[in-house]
Amino acid sequence: MKILNSTKVDINKIFEFYKIATDFQKTKFKVHWPDFDRELIKKEIAENRQWKLIIDNEIACIWATTENDPQIWEKRNEDKAIYIHRxxxxxxxxxxxxxxxxxxxxxxxxxxxxxxxxxxxxxxxxISLINYYKKCGFDFLGLSKLKNTSELPDHYQNATVSLFQIAI
Known part of the structure; x- marks a missing residue:
């Protein structure tokens, strides 16, 4: 098992995983991921913020990171944190x-x-996802109604989010 930055070669696989995840979300939840912009993913790859976990030479999991998330975390964004997405x-x-x-x-x-x-x-x-992330070691910080979502993907528009953190 190894973790590496995703590359341009991985873009189609990343979107395949997003489609699978979104299709699953549609069967379970009211809110699901929108179609993400390819340019967003290309930018994350160029900035080394898109990741992949490899098992037996196969991509097992993907995610993105950022060191800044002010529209979701507001005042708490001033803390020294990394943010995991998708x-x-x-x-x-x-x-x-x-x-x-x-x-x-x-x-x-x-x-x-x-x-x-x-x-x-x-x-x-x-609730099931909240409990799962708590079981993984995250503290559930509660719900937050987003105020300014102009630069966020569609599923954040007019949304309330569950916030999680692990102190290092």
């Missing part, structure tokens, strides 16, 4: 607790960048 797992690797692997990696990554927190959000109040 975790999406290859169906072949579901149930293998890959979020725990991401957290182990994120702790090292955050330490290297002199950060104090690992943070994530999900749209809505999805």
């Amino acid at each position: 975790i999406s797992t290859n169906p072949k690797f579901r149930g293998q607790n890959l979020v725990n692997e991401i957290i182990l990696w994120a702790k090292k990554y955050a330490n290297q960048k002199n950060k104090e927190f690992i943070r994530m959000d999900t749209v809505g109040e999805n």
